[in-house]
Amino acid sequence: MSSFRTTGRKIIAIGRNYADHAKELGNAVPKEPFFFLKPTSSFISPGEGPVEIPKGVDLHHEVELGVVIGKTGRAIAQNDSDSYIAGYTLAVDMTARNIQNAVKKKGLPWSAAKGFDTFCPIGPFIPKDKIKDLTKVGLQLSINGAVKQKGTSADMIFSVPQLIEFVSGIMKLEEGDLILTGTPAGVGPLKNGDKFDVKLTYPGLEGEVLDQYEFETKDRQGGYEFKE
Numbered sequence: 484m485s486s487f488r489t490t491g492r493k494i495i496a497i498g499r500n501y502a503d504h505a506k507e508l509g510n511a512v513p514k515e516p517f518f519f520l521k522p523t524s525s526f527i528s529p530g531e532g533p534v535e536i537p538k539g540v541d542l543h544h545e546v547e548l549g550v551v552i553g554k555t556g557r558a559i560a561q562n563d564s565d566s567y568i569a570g571y572t573l574a575v576d577m578t579a580r581n582i583q584n585a586v587k588k589k590g591l592p593w594s595a596a597k598g599f600d601t602f603c604p605i606g607p608f609i610p611k612d613k614i615k616d617l618t619k620v621g622l623q624l625s626i627n628g629a630v631k632q633k634g635t636s637a638d639m640i641f642s643v644p645q646l647i648e649f650v651s652g653i654m655k656l657e658e659g660d661l662i663l664t665g666t667p668a669g670v671g672p673l674k675n676g677d678k679f680d681v682k683l684t685y686p687g688l689e690g691e692v693l694d695q696y697e698f699e700t701k702d703r704q705g706g707y708e709f710k711e
Contacts, residue, residue: 484569484659485608487551488528491659494521494603495650496547496576500665501638516641516649519593521576521663525603533701534577534601534673539709541581542673542700545666546624546632546681548617549574550643551608552660559651561644567656568643571609573683573694575624576663577602580672582709595707605661606683606694613693614685617643621684622667626677634667635687675702 497518527534536542553569576597583596614620620636641649646662656662673679682695 484551484553487569487572487608487659487661488523488526488605491523491552491661492657494523494525494661494663496521496597496663497641497646497665500640500646501634501667502640503634503638503668512640516646518650519597521603522598525577525598525600527601527604527698529604529606529696529698532601533699534604535599535703536673536675536700537579537599537703537707537709539581539711540579540599543578543580543670544624544626544631544673544679545576545578545670546622547574547576547663547666548620548622548636548683549605550647550662550664552656552658552662555655555657557651557655559647559656561648564644564647567647568611569658570611571614572661573606573609573622573681573696574661574663575604575679575681576666577604578670579709581711585711599707604681604696604698606681606696609683609693616686619686619690621682621686621688621690623682623684623688624669625680626673631671632667632669633688634669636664638667639665673700675700
């Protein structure tokens with residue numbers, strides 16, 4: 484399933500799945516999961532170039548554990564969810580925060596705020612057997628050497644089995660699809676020329692480093708420009 488980037492049909496991104504993150508953005512803690520979709524064209528892997536900042540965009544970082552779906556299913560029960568997981572990846576859900584805020588005020592969709600090219604950095608596929616306990620994944624993001632986000636999956640409001648049950652009850656999960664499971668507190672801006680480093684450890688924040696990579700951010704030339 485290392486080919487999930489090219490075979491998966493959709494990226495399902497769970498919103499506000501860490502209570503402290505919901506609070507830092509002034510959002511209510513959800514009573515049930517909710518999600519939005521990102522296009523697979525937003526994928527970018529280390530070595531493929533910088534994360535681009537579109538004109539007029541306030542770019543924010545959100546480091547996340549990604550769950551790679553291994554087989555097609557719908558209405559998957561929580562106690563059967565493990566059999567649908569192929570493995571994992573370290574991902575960053577990039578967000579055009581000012582666009583998101585503007586469309587939220589108007590009751591409009593978030594697709595543009597989440598869907599720009601390069602807005603879903605991902606690392607390589609992490610085999611399922613590397614992570615035995617999904618409540619003990621450590622996530623960290625640093626900008627220019629300063630730690631900005633640091634937390635563990637123990638703080639998720641809704642567990643991975645709950646997320647798989649919820650999403651698959653609405654839409655079919657297909658082989659290669661990626662579920663982004665939410666982000667710890669500490670999200671914030673990235674500017675032109677910043678270098679950000681992300682790390683996934685298990686078990687916990689002091690465990691073995693299962694993946695770590697770095698990207699630089701650059702202002703995008705051409706394309707859409709956001710004007711409030």
